Amino acid sequence: MPVGTAGTVKGIRFEELESAELDPKIILGNTYHLWLRPGIDTIRECGGLHKFIGWDRALLTDSGGFQVWSLGALRKISEEGTHFRSHIDGSSQFLSPEISMEVQAALGSDIVMTFDECAPGDASFEDTAKSMALTTRWAERSRVRFDGLQTAAADTGRTGATDHLSGAQALFGIVQGATHLSLRRESLEQIATIGFDGYALGGLSVGEEKSVMFEVINEIAPLLPSDRPRYLMGVGTPEDLVNAVAFGKLNIKNAQWSKDSGPIDPRCGCSVCRRHSRAYLRHLYLSGEMLASILITHHNLAFFLDTMRSVRQSIRSGDFPKFRREFTERLNANGE
Amino acid sequence: MPVGTAGTVKGIRFEELESAELDPKIILGNTYHLWLRPGIDTIRECGGLHKFIGWDRALLTDSGGFQVWSLGALRKISEEGTHFRSHIDGSSQFLSPEISMEVQAALGSDIVMTFDECAPGDASFEDTAKSMALTTRWAERSRVRFDGLQTAAADTGRTGATDHLSGAQALFGIVQGATHLSLRRESLEQIATIGFDGYALGGLSVGEEKSVMFEVINEIAPLLPSDRPRYLMGVGTPEDLVNAVAFGKLNIKNAQWSKDSGPIDPRCGCSVCRRHSRAYLRHLYLSGEMLASILITHHNLAFFLDTMRSVRQSIRSGDFPKFRREFTERLNANGE
Numbered sequence: 001m002p003v004g005t006a007g008t009v010k011g012i013r014f015e016e017l018e019s020a021e022l023d024p025k026i027i028l029g030n031t032y033h034l035w036l037r038p039g040i041d042t043i044r045e046c047g048g049l050h051k052f053i054g055w056d057r058a059l060l061t062d063s064g065g066f067q068v069w070s071l072g073a074l075r076k077i078s079e080e081g082t083h084f085r086s087h088i089d090g091s092s093q094f095l096s097p098e099i100s101m102e103v104q105a106a107l108g109s110d111i112v113m114t115f116d117e118c119a120p121g122d123a124s125f126e127d128t129a130k131s132m133a134l135t136t137r138w139a140e141r142s143r144v145r146f147d148g149l150q151t152a153a154a155d156t157g158r159t160g161a162t163d164h165l166s167g168a169q170a171l172f173g174i175v176q177g178a179t180h181l182s183l184r185r186e187s188l189e190q191i192a193t194i195g196f197d198g199y200a201l202g203g204l205s206v207g208e209e210k211s212v213m214f215e216v217i218n219e220i221a222p223l224l225p226s227d228r229p230r231y232l233m234g235v236g237t238p239e240d241l242v243n244a245v246a247f248g249k250l251n252i253k254n255a256q257w258s259k260d261s262g263p264i265d266p267r268c269g270c271s272v273c274r275r276h277s278r279a280y281l282r283h284l285y286l287s288g289e290m291l292a293s294i295l296i297t298h299h300n301l302a303f304f305l306d307t308m309r310s311v312r313q314s315i316r317s318g319d320f321p322k323f324r325r326e327f328t329e330r331l332n333a334n335g336e
Numbered sequence: 337m338p339v340g341t342a343g344t345v346k347g348i349r350f351e352e353l354e355s356a357e358l359d360p361k362i363i364l365g366n367t368y369h370l371w372l373r374p375g376i377d378t379i380r381e382c383g384g385l386h387k388f389i390g391w392d393r394a395l396l397t398d399s400g401g402f403q404v405w406s407l408g409a410l411r412k413i414s415e416e417g418t419h420f421r422s423h424i425d426g427s428s429q430f431l432s433p434e435i436s437m438e439v440q441a442a443l444g445s446d447i448v449m450t451f452d453e454c455a456p457g458d459a460s461f462e463d464t465a466k467s468m469a470l471t472t473r474w475a476e477r478s479r480v481r482f483d484g485l486q487t488a489a490a491d492t493g494r495t496g497a498t499d500h501l502s503g504a505q506a507l508f509g510i511v512q513g514a515t516h517l518s519l520r521r522e523s524l525e526q527i528a529t530i531g532f533d534g535y536a537l538g539g540l541s542v543g544e545e546k547s548v549m550f551e552v553i554n555e556i557a558p559l560l561p562s563d564r565p566r567y568l569m570g571v572g573t574p575e576d577l578v579n580a581v582a583f584g585k586l587n588i589k590n591a592q593w594s595k596d597s598g599p600i601d602p603r604c605g606c607s608v609c610r611r612h613s614r615a616y617l618r619h620l621y622l623s624g625e626m627l628a629s630i631l632i633t634h635h636n637l638a639f640f641l642d643t644m645r646s647v648r649q650s651i652r653s654g655d656f657p658k659f660r661r662e663f664t665e666r667l668n669a670n671g672e
Contacts, residue, residue: 007616008627010625012627015607038594038619042594042619045595045597046595046616052613052619053616259382261383275390276389279374280390283343283374283378287373290626290630291346291347291348291349293626295349
């Protein structure tokens with residue numbers, strides 16, 4: 001799911017995103033960013049987020065909870081919601097489960113996320129327990145307000161589609177509990193009892209050790225309702241990918257590529273690797289040319305989406321363990 | 337002819353440029369910029385400019401004369417050539433007719449421009465006469481060195497093409513003389529006597545009044561050899577277009593577009609105008625998103641290339657005067 005924080009997947013036109021080479025079925029928008037700029041009035045008047053940005057495929061919107069939480073010292077959390085200062089103009093703002101649902105209704109996203117509170121990766125058991133209980137109460141309030149809005153069909157529609165979204169948004173619940181497995185299980189039980197269209201694991205990739213993160217996923221993912229879609233939040237952002245996967249140790253700035261006529265990745269068949277050399281990409285980057293970001297983003301998205309297609313295919317054919325082993329070996333070899 | 341100064345048409349992938357919507361047959365690269373960065377060694381080792389940037393259509397390269405001239409106080413012109421300081425790192429550099437031909441041979445462009453000296457738009461008759469005479473002597477030296485290189489087939493080849501460019505570059509001469517019509521006529525006669533594959537009008541759009549520029553074009557263009565291609569240099573850069581034509585008075589930053597669901601130009605059928613609103617483009621611009629430049633560049637190129645196609649078509653059908661009148665009226669109406 002490519003990230004489209006401010007209503008654009010950075011550096012990529014939608015036509016290109018929709019091409020067979022990339023072809024994601026869904027992108028992600030951020031409630032927090034879009035709420036502050038351009039603002040909900042604008043998006044509502046322009047017919048909702050689909051129409052405003054010109055994207056007719058599925059949209060998932062984050063609730064704004066995580067982004068507000070990331071502001072650190074700039075926010076203050078109470079039972080009612082979160083007071084914070086805008087990162088754009090410093091103005092005072094307030095976000096709550098109800099407001100988040102209203103904003104996401106105005107955005108008209110296909111998948112709405114509940115407004116949650118995220119404990120840091122190193123939070124103590126007591127702090128995490130409190131935070132998790134608040135997340136559950138906020139999930140209940142999200143559910144109630146969401147249902148009210150859906151009944152009133154108060155959300156916006158989709159680009160040019162005759163089947164308006166009104167009353168047809170989906171709401172996903174979020175399981176918290178940081179690295180404490182007993183709290184994770186408790187959170188999951190409470191969230192599942194409220195009942196949602198899908199379930200997400202939140203509060204991961206927020207500072208905890210990778211090994212601890214994988215332990216939580218290993219233990220909790222199998223307990224999620226098996227008949228509902230699941231969403232592993234925050235793991236696999238473009239940043240993670242660029243740093244951890246796509247480039248491996250290839251830094252396009254390095255002088256060693258200055259006359260290298262080869263592609264970024266000789267194993268990659270994307271349009272960037274078919275046409276352009278490391279030497280050209282390095283030249284574009286050093287010249288401050290926008291095309292450097294455009295081409296590198298394209299390659300990284302192609303790599304990511306292609307990898308996930310291979311993962312799904314290997315699961316269907318029963319070859320996932322083999323795929324995983326070979327994939328890891330290849331990455332390690334590139335990192336040497 | 338879209339401008340690809342540093343080996344990229346800013347913000348546009350070549351795939352998009354080649355699509356039916358844009359489809360220019362030639363782009364322009366700059367000898368000066370590419371010579372300084374990434375450098376000729378790199379481009380030569382990567383097989384020439386076509387191959388280095390991945391562009392298989394025609395390429396014209398400026399000689400570097402105009403760019404060096406633009407440096408003002410940073411350069412010193414002598415009979416031999418021009419000493420100047422690099423705008424990138426301040427290092428001392430020297431460019432002459434011979435070096436320019438050698439660099440353009442290494443770039444392997446389809447059309448090579450002679451190394452000329454450009455007088456300012458407000459230059460006196462005496463200064464212009466001196467500058468024009470130097471341009472003629474440099475044109476002769478360009479011709480001699482170019483012919484030597486072509487005979488030796490010392491230029492690079494094209495991307496994957498079997499018909500290598502070697503020995504098959506074209507050389508265009510440049511007519512100077514600023515706003516002094518008698519000097520323009522003298523320059524034209526001298527340049528035509530040397531003999532070139534095509535002829536360019538240089539030293540226009542460099543500070544003179546628009547009306548004076550059109551007077552020079554009116555007087556001199558009909559005197560250019562009629563059996564050779566002609567090139568009006570520096571008139572119709574993207575900057576000119578954005579300011580003078582494409583946007584008219586539409587400034588995408590204006591608050592009045594903040595909720596405007598309409599396209600940039602209701603008469604335009606390009607993919608940007610078909611899909612995206614002024615409100616969205618304004619949002620992207622204010623958010624500092626790269627996609628703003630990508631989409632606006634696309635629209636501007638589509639407008640420019642489409643206008644030029646209409647011009648050519650109207651000339652063939654004998655309707656150019658009518659086309660010109662209506663086009664001007666439309667622009668004036670937009671400017672109100």
